Amino acid sequence: MTGAHDQPLLSVRDLSVRFGLKGQRQVAAVDEVSLDIWPGQHVALVGESGSGKSVTSLAVMGLLPDRGVEVGGEVLYRGEDLLTKSPKEMAGLRGSEIAMVFQDPMTSLNPVITVGVQLTEVLLRHLQVSKAEARERAVELLGRVGIPDPARRLREYPHQLSGGMRQRVLIAIALACEPKLLIADEPTTALDVTIQAQVLEVLKDLVADTDAALLMITHDLGVVAGLCDDVNVMYSGRIVESTNRNRLFANPRHPYTGGLLASIPRLDSPRGAPLTPIPGSPTQTLPWTSACAFAPRCGNRVEACTERAPALEATGDRDLRCFNPLADADLTGAAR
Amino acid sequence: MTIPLPPSGAGTDPLLTTADDAPGVSLWRAAWRRLRRNPTAIVGAVIVAAFILVALLAPLLTPYEPGSARWSGQVTPTSVPGPSPEHLLGLDRFGSDLFTQLVYGARQSLVYGVVATAIGLTAGTALGTLAGGAASVGGRIGGWVDNAVMRLVDIMLSVPSLLLAVSIAAVLGQNPYAVMIAIGVAQVPIFARLLRGSMLSQGRSDYVLAAEALGLRKRRIVMGHVLPNSLGPTVVQATLNLAVAIIEVAALSFLGLGQPDPAVAEWGRMLVAAQDRFEAAPQLALLPGGAIAITALGFTLFGEALREALDPRSRR
Numbered sequence: 001m002t003g004a005h006d007q008p009l010l011s012v013r014d015l016s017v018r019f020g021l022k023g024q025r026q027v028a029a030v031d032e033v034s035l036d037i038w039p040g041q042h043v044a045l046v047g048e049s050g051s052g053k054s055v056t057s058l059a060v061m062g063l064l065p066d067r068g069v070e071v072g073g074e075v076l077y078r079g080e081d082l083l084t085k086s087p088k089e090m091a092g093l094r095g096s097e098i099a100m101v102f103q104d105p106m107t108s109l110n111p112v113i114t115v116g117v118q119l120t121e122v123l124l125r126h127l128q129v130s131k132a133e134a135r136e137r138a139v140e141l142l143g144r145v146g147i148p149d150p151a152r153r154l155r156e157y158p159h160q161l162s163g164g165m166r167q168r169v170l171i172a173i174a175l176a177c178e179p180k181l182l183i184a185d186e187p188t189t190a191l192d193v194t195i196q197a198q199v200l201e202v203l204k205d206l207v208a209d210t211d212a213a214l215l216m217i218t219h220d221l222g223v224v225a226g227l228c229d230d231v232n233v234m235y236s237g238r239i240v241e242s243t244n245r246n247r248l249f250a251n252p253r254h255p256y257t258g259g260l261l262a263s264i265p266r267l268d269s270p271r272g273a274p275l276t277p278i279p280g281s282p283t284q285t286l287p288w289t290s291a292c293a294f295a296p297r298c299g300n301r302v303e304a305c306t307e308r309a310p311a312l313e314a315t316g317d318r319d320l321r322c323f324n325p326l327a328d329a330d331l332t333g334a335a336r
Numbered sequence: 337m338t339i340p341l342p343p344s345g346a347g348t349d350p351l352l353t354t355a356d357d358a359p360g361v362s363l364w365r366a367a368w369r370r371l372r373r374n375p376t377a378i379v380g381a382v383i384v385a386a387f388i389l390v391a392l393l394a395p396l397l398t399p400y401e402p403g404s405a406r407w408s409g410q411v412t413p414t415s416v417p418g419p420s421p422e423h424l425l426g427l428d429r430f431g432s433d434l435f436t437q438l439v440y441g442a443r444q445s446l447v448y449g450v451v452a453t454a455i456g457l458t459a460g461t462a463l464g465t466l467a468g469g470a471a472s473v474g475g476r477i478g479g480w481v482d483n484a485v486m487r488l489v490d491i492m493l494s495v496p497s498l499l500l501a502v503s504i505a506a507v508l509g510q511n512p513y514a515v516m517i518a519i520g521v522a523q524v525p526i527f528a529r530l531l532r533g534s535m536l537s538q539g540r541s542d543y544v545l546a547a548e549a550l551g552l553r554k555r556r557i558v559m560g561h562v563l564p565n566s567l568g569p570t571v572v573q574a575t576l577n578l579a580v581a582i583i584e585v586a587a588l589s590f591l592g593l594g595q596p597d598p599a600v601a602e603w604g605r606m607l608v609a610a611q612d613r614f615e616a617a618p619q620l621a622l623l624p625g626g627a628i629a630i631t632a633l634g635f636t637l638f639g640e641a642l643r644e645a646l647d648p649r650s651r652r
């Protein structure tokens with residue numbers, strides 16, 4: 001086994017996920033997706049609804065349905081391809097090495113089992129601990145995610161907790177066995193706006209405490225800004241721009257990234273200044289096989305865009321999939 | 337340029353306080369609270385409670401023994417004595433106290449109904465868990481087990497339940513256990529199918545995906561997460577089935593396949609006996625008939641209210 005830092009913790013190589021039965025018309029929900037996460041690194045996967053973010057994360061976790069799905073490429077975890085592992089081996093890794101927090105805290109906890117059982121069962125599954133030790137650790141974990149009176153809360157049922165509390169519980173459960181990698185799939189989207197920032201703060205602290213690497217899936221660039229080192233922007237199943245956070249925010253080159261940045265409120269824009277949404281909807285796409293999927297909505301479109309598929313190319317400081325990228329320092333929408 | 341930052345949020349979570357119920361309240365207790373506020377549930381519960389009390393306290397409610405035919409001398413081929421100070425509802429055609437017969441009949445119905453439903457519930461739940469569990473775990477063996485169990489259940493379902501009960505009672509001969517087993521067996525497919533179906537639909541829920549994401553073992557997920565969430569509809573069905581069982585007990589008796597001992601009071605047999613005296617003494621048929629109907633109604637009302645109370649869509 002090589003040292004922890006000579007290779008990425010997770011290296012997704014050319015991942016593709018197709019839904020539909022063999023022979024029939026298949027839908028590529030994810031294609032040509034590659035990304036690296038180094039130990040302790042925080043990486044974002046950003047894109048609008050339906051761009052394939054959740055499917056990517058489920059493929060990494062080995063949680064896609066058994067039937068009607070075709071997965072290609074490699075998911076290397078510490079150099080070993082997870083896609084070739086048996087269901088049993090994957091179950092051993094999940095929860096202990098790689099864990100996940102889902103979007104909806106209202107439905108991700110089992111309604112008829114107490115919080116305490118749901119928190120201790122993962123400890124008992126992966127760690128050599130007694131029931132009493134697991135309980136003790138559960139109390140401590142709930143305390144760490146900022147839940148007051150944790151001993152009492154352990155005896156409660158999910159419906160007795162608010163959404164923000166439940167997501168804290170889910171974060172505590174996911175990080176209970178100190179996994180090396182946490183995948184958070186829009187962990188705050190379903191929460192009240194006032195709660196989002198607090199839950200994000202809890203997540204950030206606990207990830208930092210446990211030295212876990214983080215794959216943050218979100219459509220909210222605000223979340224990315226406060227949390228992530230690297231950003232992968234996804235559109236219609238493919239990565240269109242991938243670079244370091246600061247470079248991406250300072251200088252988005254892909255027109256879609258530019259559009260995303262222009263459509264979020266900023267602290268430095270005057271109050272009430274209009275936001276510029278990306279025209280059209282994510283459903284207006286072209287197939288990547290013969291065009292740029294973003295072409296119907298793109299302001300920078302050139303002739304090539306509807307004739308062939310742009311490839312993801314390394315261009316100096318980033319990977320970019322575009323025939324006519326935004327110029328350096330051309331900030332769409334950020335008029336000043 | 338400035339990077340947009342999420343507002344830094346310290347302080348207390350305004351939603352940290354308990355969401356809807358007081359601490360320590362389980363899902364079932366929450367359902368209980370909703371039940372108590374539902375008039376249908378209360379009517380059903382009152383009927384059911386009255387029925388159970390009458391059955392349990394029968395010896396305290398009447399000074400006489402059932403089926404004694406002590407006053408057979410007072411019954412003539414053309415007339416049956418009506419209410420009198422000694423006999424609240426009069427006599428039956430054999431000369432037993434009608435009130436006593438009705439009260440002890442409740443006892444019979446309760447015992448038969450509960451035992452029959454318990455047989456159906458136990459066997460049906462076992463088969464349903466086996467099929468639902470096998471289907472959730474999947475794989476070749478899982479699929480095979482699920483298929484085998486469900487074909488068996490299909491065969492049982494294809495026979496009308498009363499016909500199945502009649503056949504079983506006919507095979508087992510006229511003894512009290514035959515009736516319970518017959519009615520219980522007829523209920524097995526209902527419980528098995530229902531439980532398997534709700535286990536499969538629960539298997540697609542988010543909390544199961546979340547449990548899988550934690551690497552929990554399949555067996556643990558099925559038995560510890562899926563099964564407890566699937567039991568609600570089964571409990572509701574058991575309540576509803578009690579109503580059916582009570583009617584079927586009477587029906588089997590009516591067909592001459594019920595409790596053979598004439599000393600035991602039984603509503604169905606009271607109906608049979610009342611047949612040829614209907615014009616002279618309609619109360620002999622109307623009272624046990626009404627008792628069956630009201631009891632069945634009570635269980636049905638309560639079961640439906642329970643279904644509503646446990647329905648996640650009606651929660652909160």
Ligand SMILES: Nc1ncnc2c1ncn2[C@@H]1O[C@H](COP(=O)(O)OP(=O)(O)OP(=O)(O)O)[C@@H](O)[C@H]1O
Nearest residue numbers: 019020029047048049050051052053054055056219
């Ligand atoms: N089980 C499935 N069968 C068929 N298609 C699916 C399945 N799951 C997802 N898809 C398709 O894959 C595409 C990507 O979905 P995915 O859930 O990954 O999007 P997402 O980026 O997570 O969006 P959101 O922000 O809404 O969560 C969608 O077009 C969806 O229709």
Ligand code: SF4
Nearest residue numbers: 292295298305322323
């Ligand atoms: S390839 Fe063309 S259509 Fe696609 S984003 Fe670039 S400029 Fe726009």
Ligand SMILES: [Mg+2]
Nearest residue numbers: 053054055185
């Ligand atoms: Mg998603």
